[in-house]
Amino acid sequence: MFRMTLQRQVILDELRRVCGHPTADQLYDRVRQRLPRISLGTVYRNLEILAGQGVIQRLELAGGQRRFDACAERHFHVRCSVCGSVGDILLDPRGLLNEMLPDSSEFQITDIHVEFMGLCPECKDRPTAVAPTAERHSTKLRRKHS
Amino acid sequence: MFRMTLQRQVILDELRRVCGHPTADQLYDRVRQRLPRISLGTVYRNLEILAGQGVIQRLELAGGQRRFDACAERHFHVRCSVCGSVGDILLDPRGLLNEMLPDSSEFQITDIHVEFMGLCPECKDRPTAVAPTAERHSTKLRRKHS
DNA sequence: TTGCGTGCAAACTGTTTGCACGCGT
DNA sequence: ACGCGTGCAAACAGTTTGCACGCAA
Numbered sequence: 001m002f003r004m005t006l007q008r009q010v011i012l013d014e015l016r017r018v019c020g021h022p023t024a025d026q027l028y029d030r031v032r033q034r035l036p037r038i039s040l041g042t043v044y045r046n047l048e049i050l051a052g053q054g055v056i057q058r059l060e061l062a063g064g065q066r067r068f069d070a071c072a073e074r075h076f077h078v079r080c081s082v083c084g085s086v087g088d089i090l091l092d093p094r095g096l097l098n099e100m101l102p103d104s105s106e107f108q109i110t111d112i113h114v115e116f117m118g119l120c121p122e123c124k125d126r127p128t129a130v131a132p133t134a135e136r137h138s139t140k141l142r143r144k145h146s
Numbered sequence: 147m148f149r150m151t152l153q154r155q156v157i158l159d160e161l162r163r164v165c166g167h168p169t170a171d172q173l174y175d176r177v178r179q180r181l182p183r184i185s186l187g188t189v190y191r192n193l194e195i196l197a198g199q200g201v202i203q204r205l206e207l208a209g210g211q212r213r214f215d216a217c218a219e220r221h222f223h224v225r226c227s228v229c230g231s232v233g234d235i236l237l238d239p240r241g242l243l244n245e246m247l248p249d250s251s252e253f254q255i256t257d258i259h260v261e262f263m264g265l266c267p268e269c270k271d272r273p274t275a276v277a278p279t280a281e282r283h284s285t286k287l288r289r290k291h292s
Numbered sequence: 293t294t295g296c297g298t299g300c301a302a303a304c305t306g307t308t309t310g311c312a313c314g315c316g317t
Numbered sequence: 318a319c320g321c322g323t324g325c326a327a328a329c330a331g332t333t334t335g336c337a338c339g340c341a342a
Binding site: 212 | 330331332340341342
Binding site for chain 1: 307
């Protein structure tokens with residue numbers, strides 16, 4: 001098996017505690033409140049290891065950052081097209097591949113990834129003009145050079 | 147409308163000429179053979195503009211690089227899980243969203259992205275042990291420091 | 293002539309990795 | 318005692334952008 005260090009434990013714990021599907025640096029921010037000296041590299045490394053062990057799930061979604069899910073069972077996700085936040089979809093994925101299997105392709109199809117797009121609860125109630133992307137860059141200010 | 151510069155034209159032309167769904171720098175390599183002084187930034191800018199106009203399609207797939215498709219009509223794609231190359235799927239996407247629409251979610255679902263995974267013709271005939279990722283890094287050697 | 297589009301380089305984001313050290317087993 | 322896992326920083330890949338200039342309309 002693998003060693004359960006304090007860092008690993010806190011990372012896993014915080015991932016489970018969060019509602020949602022945080023990116024590595026969102027998780028880093030939370031973990032840092034409990035382990036101020038942890039490094040972002042460690043967070044990445046541990047998420048990778050935990051995902052490799054099947055303890056957590058790495059989300060293979062389109063769009064910028066990688067996200068992680070404390071629930072390792074396969075299920076679908078929705079991504080908010082305004083703020084980028086991700087939610088779960090309650091729908092049984094089994095059998096979908098057979099159902100949808102394309103009739104002709106030179107590729108040998110082995111799997112299917114489905115990703116829904118939509119508006120999260122917060123963004124759908126908001127008049128369209130308001131500043132978006134709050135979630136995506138919440139912890140980092142974009143610096144412009146000179 | 148938008149200005150049709152030579153660069154724009156060549157980029158579009160090469161995208162149409164390629165069989166496949168090239169990344170920006172794959173396209174850059176081809177375009178450079180006709181316009182040696184073009185810059186990668188220009189390729190990105192033009193691909194963005196052309197996609198914005200609906201002339202071409204930007205692929206919203208999982209996994210590393212962004213890819214582009216000369217065909218702007220919506221259709222599905224397969225990604226080779228070994229080499230990363232992308233193929234088309236002949237399957238009518240219309241109606242799929244309604245068919246698959248999840249019954250409950252706090253998100254307001256507006257769209258669905260489907261991506262098939264599989265093995266491309268070349269990789270599926272290859273004994274599993276052989277060096278993969280040929281396509282993904284074809285034009286760039288990975289440098290290690292020190 | 294005007295200003296959009298280019299080439300260039302540098303900055304930026306997200307992720308990975310070499311290294312030395314220190315902690316868990 | 319050993320070696321895995323850490324913190325740190327730098328490197329990396331992919332993409333974007335400020336700037337000055339030049340070409341298309």
